[in-house]
Amino acid sequence: MFDFSLCVILDQDWIGGKIDQSLIADIVQGGATWLQYRNKNGSDAEFVRNAEIIVEIAHRLHVPVLINDRTDIALASGADGVHVGQQDLPVRFVRTLMGPDKLIGLSVSRLEELKEIDQVNYIGIGALFETRSKPDAELSGLELVQQVRSRTELPLVGIGGITSANAANVIDAGADGVAVISSVLGAENRKYAAKEVLEAVKLSKRRNTHERL
């Protein structure tokens, strides 16, 4: 069973230069249950080179990795799946290329974008809050999490400005996990930062389970 609780997105602009094995180890030991690798500005040659390295390190640590946006890079690097946005390769193509077993995530920032979801494995929702890593993002707010929750059984992952201070609210709104960049990669102690976010998520999940019982 895939644990969506905490995804740390390894954005090339944040992790810079050479892939640092100890950075990934810190994040995973801190509590990231899965990773995404994003490279929006590099060449495809750099993208796949780094993706292969990250996949190898992560798999040694028994943590799955999804590639942001690019199905070809996901296939070439041996990643566990791909996370696509509304302007990327449409999901029907992604599923055909990736095969039935790989994970596919789809970003949704407005309720109208919740379509073509029968072939995806989870939905990413956001940007929820203001964030340093995407300062111009349009904010969807927690209402969108609640609205999507009422319309699908798929796992939901909140993204955008999520920290240990607001992660519980995202779970309370109906999400199964959160994805973070700056609140972990921008922290002085990344391991501790990941741990704090994961604890907030887990605590909220436990509380919600108890309330339902």
Added chain:
Amino acid sequence: MFDFSLCVILDQDWIGGKIDQSLIADIVQGGATWLQYRNKNGSDAEFVRNAEIIVEIAHRLHVPVLINDRTDIALASGADGVHVGQQDLPVRFVRTLMGPDKLIGLSVSRLEELKEIDQVNYIGIGALFETRSKPDAELSGLELVQQVRSRTELPLVGIGGITSANAANVIDAGADGVAVISSVLGAENRKYAAKEVLEAVKLSKRRNTHERL
């Protein structure tokens, strides 16, 4: 047998907006023996949408289409292959993803880039001359065509600033064909422009064959 004589590169920035079926028909009737579709600035959703349309039109006209840069778009759109540059997904990955039967072309602009070519079907060489469609391109000149010709039996395709006035020189230097953008797409009569370039290529090929006999 694939006829490399004349490739017209349908660059999205040159063909603009909606794909115009009559534009493609004109180019093919003029003499394009194959096409490439390039989209460097649009979204992937737009890229694959237009690629599908171009592949459908071209196949109806019995002309093959390769996709520039992107293996996933080539696969998703049912194109006949992909043309990659030195900074794109490396050829070993491209071949694995595309399978044994699709065409793979590789751009070479310096002799040192002539490596990893055992899995490609042809080499693109350039930019040969100054061109409107890539004004900042570093020029390799016809010497590079001659040098690559002496090192491989693979089909060679010259690119960059090629017109009906210099196409014969490219063939004389050892190329099997030429790829053009501006000299056809920027012409008032695109059908006639394609015809002029193809005639120059064919004339030079016939002359070279006679000289060898």
